[in-house]
Amino acid sequence: MQTVAASPARHALSSADRTPRRREGPLAGVRVADFCWMGVGACATRLLADFGAEVIRIEDRNRLDMPRRLPIYKGEARTYGEEDANPDPNKGGLFNNYNRNKLGVTINMRHAKGRALADRLIAASSVVTENFAPGVMERWGLTYERLRELSPAVIYARMSGFGHTGPHAEYKSYGPVVQAVSGLSYISGLPGEEPSGWGLSYMDNEAAFFNASALLIAIFHRNLTGEGAEIDVSAVEAGINLLGPVLLEVAANGRSTRDGHFPTGNRLEHPNAAPHGVYPCAGEDRWIAIAVFDDAEWRGLLSVMGNPAWASEVRFATQAARFANQNALDPLVGAWTKDKDRYALMHALQAAGVAAGAVQTAEDTNDHDPQIASRGLFFDLDHPVIGEARFEGTPIHFTRTVQENWRSAPLLGEDNAHVFKSILGVSDAEYEELASEGAI
Amino acid sequence: MAELKHPLAGLKVVELAHDIAGEFEGRLLAQMGAEVIKLEPPEGSPTRRVGPFAKGREDPDSSLNFWFYNSNKKSVTADLAKPEGMAALRGLLADADVFICTLQPRALKAAGLDLAALAKAHPRLIVLSVTPFGLTGPWADYKSSDLVALAAGGPLNSCGYDDHSIPPIRPGGNQGYHTASSFAHIGVMLALLERQKTGHGQLLDVSMHEACAVNVELANPYWFYPKVHVHRQTCRHAQPSPTQSALFRCADDRYVYFTLILSEAKAWNSLVAWMDSRGMAAQLTEPEFSDVAHRQARFYEVQELVECFFLVQDSHDAYRDGQAAGLPIGVLNAPEDLFDDEHLKARHFFVEVEHEGIGKVPYPGPIYRFSSFGEVERTAAPRLGAHTAEVLAGVGARTLQEADE
Numbered sequence: 001m002q003t004v005a006a007s008p009a010r011h012a013l014s015s016a017d018r019t020p021r022r023r024e025g026p027l028a029g030v031r032v033a034d035f036c037w038m039g040v041g042a043c044a045t046r047l048l049a050d051f052g053a054e055v056i057r058i059e060d061r062n063r064l065d066m067p068r069r070l071p072i073y074k075g076e077a078r079t080y081g082e083e084d085a086n087p088d089p090n091k092g093g094l095f096n097n098y099n100r101n102k103l104g105v106t107i108n109m110r111h112a113k114g115r116a117l118a119d120r121l122i123a124a125s126s127v128v129t130e131n132f133a134p135g136v137m138e139r140w141g142l143t144y145e146r147l148r149e150l151s152p153a154v155i156y157a158r159m160s161g162f163g164h165t166g167p168h169a170e171y172k173s174y175g176p177v178v179q180a181v182s183g184l185s186y187i188s189g190l191p192g193e194e195p196s197g198w199g200l201s202y203m204d205n206e207a208a209f210f211n212a213s214a215l216l217i218a219i220f221h222r223n224l225t226g227e228g229a230e231i232d233v234s235a236v237e238a239g240i241n242l243l244g245p246v247l248l249e250v251a252a253n254g255r256s257t258r259d260g261h262f263p264t265g266n267r268l269e270h271p272n273a274a275p276h277g278v279y280p281c282a283g284e285d286r287w288i289a290i291a292v293f294d295d296a297e298w299r300g301l302l303s304v305m306g307n308p309a310w311a312s313e314v315r316f317a318t319q320a321a322r323f324a325n326q327n328a329l330d331p332l333v334g335a336w337t338k339d340k341d342r343y344a345l346m347h348a349l350q351a352a353g354v355a356a357g358a359v360q361t362a363e364d365t366n367d368h369d370p371q372i373a374s375r376g377l378f379f380d381l382d383h384p385v386i387g388e389a390r391f392e393g394t395p396i397h398f399t400r401t402v403q404e405n406w407r408s409a410p411l412l413g414e415d416n417a418h419v420f421k422s423i424l425g426v427s428d429a430e431y432e433e434l435a436s437e438g439a440i
Numbered sequence: 441m442a443e444l445k446h447p448l449a450g451l452k453v454v455e456l457a458h459d460i461a462g463e464f465e466g467r468l469l470a471q472m473g474a475e476v477i478k479l480e481p482p483e484g485s486p487t488r489r490v491g492p493f494a495k496g497r498e499d500p501d502s503s504l505n506f507w508f509y510n511s512n513k514k515s516v517t518a519d520l521a522k523p524e525g526m527a528a529l530r531g532l533l534a535d536a537d538v539f540i541c542t543l544q545p546r547a548l549k550a551a552g553l554d555l556a557a558l559a560k561a562h563p564r565l566i567v568l569s570v571t572p573f574g575l576t577g578p579w580a581d582y583k584s585s586d587l588v589a590l591a592a593g594g595p596l597n598s599c600g601y602d603d604h605s606i607p608p609i610r611p612g613g614n615q616g617y618h619t620a621s622s623f624a625h626i627g628v629m630l631a632l633l634e635r636q637k638t639g640h641g642q643l644l645d646v647s648m649h650e651a652c653a654v655n656v657e658l659a660n661p662y663w664f665y666p667k668v669h670v671h672r673q674t675c676r677h678a679q680p681s682p683t684q685s686a687l688f689r690c691a692d693d694r695y696v697y698f699t700l701i702l703s704e705a706k707a708w709n710s711l712v713a714w715m716d717s718r719g720m721a722a723q724l725t726e727p728e729f730s731d732v733a734h735r736q737a738r739f740y741e742v743q744e745l746v747e748c749f750f751l752v753q754d755s756h757d758a759y760r761d762g763q764a765a766g767l768p769i770g771v772l773n774a775p776e777d778l779f780d781d782e783h784l785k786a787r788h789f790f791v792e793v794e795h796e797g798i799g800k801v802p803y804p805g806p807i808y809r810f811s812s813f814g815e816v817e818r819t820a821a822p823r824l825g826a827h828t829a830e831v832l833a834g835v836g837a838r839t840l841q842e843a844d845e
Contacts, residue, residue, distance in 0.1 A: 093665030180770030187612035197675030199598030214808035216629035270491035289591035357592030395650030
């Protein structure tokens with residue numbers, strides 16, 4: 001039995017102490033002036049904050065971050081569109097989800113004193129991050145050249161849909177647009193039907209993960225050389241990197257994916273897995289994924305099925321034959337699964353050496369999945385307005401590195417006094433002035 | 441100090457990966473300059489037997505699946521079932537910085553490998569385990585695949601069609617494995633930073649299942665907060681309650697993605713002005729449509745007019761003109777369309793890799809670009825065992841040298 005020490009994550013259990021503290025972790029000592037907002041940027045800098053960086057979210061009171069406004073509220077089921085006209089900015093669950101372990105300040109970048117304050121914050125930081133539409137940071141004079149004047153070895157991470165050069169640099173994008181343009185939507189669906197694409201902004205998350213990696217690479221490089229960097233990540237380009245081997249098939253073999261036979265739904269083109277699909281189970285909209293790659297797994301499946309007579313037909317005799325006859329095979333498998341419990345079936349198939357998994361919802365993975373529970377992936381933190389809330393952990397268990405979950409997301413402007421006075425040395429009188437003039 | 445144009449130059453990675461999750465992470469490290477030695481059984485990694493194959497040649501050196509995930513690596517064959525194979529692995533690990541391993545607990549035991557003991561024996565080594573379910577827990581030895589991982593982890597529940605008699609549909613391109621690799625990459629970089637600080641390596645245990653479970657975007661917060669479920673819809677966000685279609689068919693029988701947002705005045709005016717410029721705004725220019733409530737009440741009328749508007753133009757024109765009008769609209773590119781994209785061309789995105797007997801093949805270029813350093817030049821995935829003699833001779837020489845000392 002392989003054993004791994006429990007991940008040394010630490011969670012703040014009490015809501016009493018939200019005071020900023022010295023952080024632990026490999027990024028302790030790295031201060032980030034974080035202009036990110038929405039999903040991609042906040043999800044990327046969350047990874048820095050989780051592992052010790054002092055991430056200071058810079059927000060605008062007059063232009064609330066969308067995750068603060070979206071009505072994803074505890075105890076209130078509403079749809080996306082049902083937004084309050086004047087939402088409580090501290091109630092938004094999505095903001096809490098993306099911004100744990102960060103500090104939060106407000107700066108009015110349309111105010112000269114606000115911009116001067118931002119310059120001071122940048123000068124005291126060694127990383128600056130942003131995911132505005134291209135041109136916004138430039139409008140504030142915050143080019144890489146200017147940032148280097150303020151903080152010589154600065155790392156300036158710029159996260160955008162299309163990257164900061166090229167004729168489409170200013171194209172508007174969000175997750176679904178990135179997925180469309182990069183090809184990820186087109187390669188997903190049933191043959192001859194409209195693409196089913198994605199039911200989530202997969203590329204918001206994936207772009208965030210790659211932006212986080214890029215920042216870690218740049219920090220690693222700076223630790224070795226003392227040299228900073230400007231980082232340009234295009235989510236579309238990251239998406240193209242995730243298309244997989246079909247891209248080389250098109251490039252090397254000249255294959256057309258517009259021949260009406262591509263994509264192939266839940267079936268694989270390579271290798272010749274069969275059955276390979278998602279089959280109905282007992283209950284409403286309940287399904288199980290089953291993937292059979294060879295004869296041994298096929299025999300395992302048949303043993304669980306009780307060796308039905310049809311399975312011995314010649315058309316199912318070999319892996320190649322089963323692959324060629326999936327149109328006949330799939331309904332037979334589906335007829336067998338449809339009145340079975342998805343979990344009982346999954347465990348029986350796994351016991352017989354067959355890859356199978358219930359299609360799980362977020363409720364299932366959070367509340368009913370013994371594998372995830374045994375590894376402690378999700379955790380809870382208190383929040384002064386929301387109360388106790390659930391968080392997505394990091395699916396990396398380290399034996400040494402600490403993920404210190406010290407606080408839920410900042411309230412709007414929660415750390416203004418700490419950051420401006422204690423870190424930047426703004427006097428009490430100046431602080432009052434900034435507040436009364438609307439610069440913070 | 442060594443040449444540091446590539447941040448990971450000088451690092452040695454040993455990869456024992458039988459699936460895409462481990463191989464993709466090895467490639468990401470190789471692209472940043474690490475020397476990645478892929479250890480394969482004598483018959484080759486199982487990933488070499490997965491198609492598609494270049495020009496239909498079904499041999500271990502022609503798998504495009506293998507090419508995609510193994511560029512810039514060295515291939516060394518060793519039979520770990522034999523003592524000399526195991527000695528080769530141990531020799532390679534003696535001065536390695538990172539060991540990537542995709543074996544699940546039962547397979548590790550059968551191979552006589554104990555990752556925790558390895559990490560202990562090599563205090564500076566970063567041991568990355570990336571497996572379907574992680575090294576511990578009741579499902580640790582369960583089998584998986586890309587489809588099974590996306591199903592059990594949750595992303596699949598959000599993907600498919602409006603018609604729920606159709607099962608959830610797996611998004612293409614091995615995204616379950618890619619999700620695991622994304623976190624493996626973050627983990628290795630964090631561990632390298634930790635080692636810079638403390639001098640210590642460690643064991644990392646990355647689970648594809650858990651990686652997928654945190655890559656469901658809104659499905660998690662919808663469960664954490666209002667405790668509602670999202671339901672899949674055709675090519676748009678799964679939501680607690682249904683929303684209108686966002687996929688529009690164009691004259692060339694291709695699609696664009698566009699979310700019609702009635703509540704934002706600026707977007708609405710841009711859309712109407714664009715439609716009007718083609719003489720297709722019809723009644724939408726009438727004053728009562730400037731009222732949000734009116735638009736919302738006549739929603740199906742609006743949707744139908746927009747559908748007609750897209751039907752008479754080609755998808756790329758709609759993409760270009762819609763973006764020019766400031767609307768977030770995306771064309772559904774097929775993979776082969778990307779090579780002609782003017783924006784990607786201007787950014788010199790695709791990189792050409794020479795393949796013996798085939799010529800230059802365009803590969804996707806950098807995921808991230810840095811002003812002061814960059815990727816290594818891309819080279820083709822290695823032929824099976826191409827570097828066995830070279831790499832193992834080095835190990836043998838070093839072992840002898842150590843014995844002398």
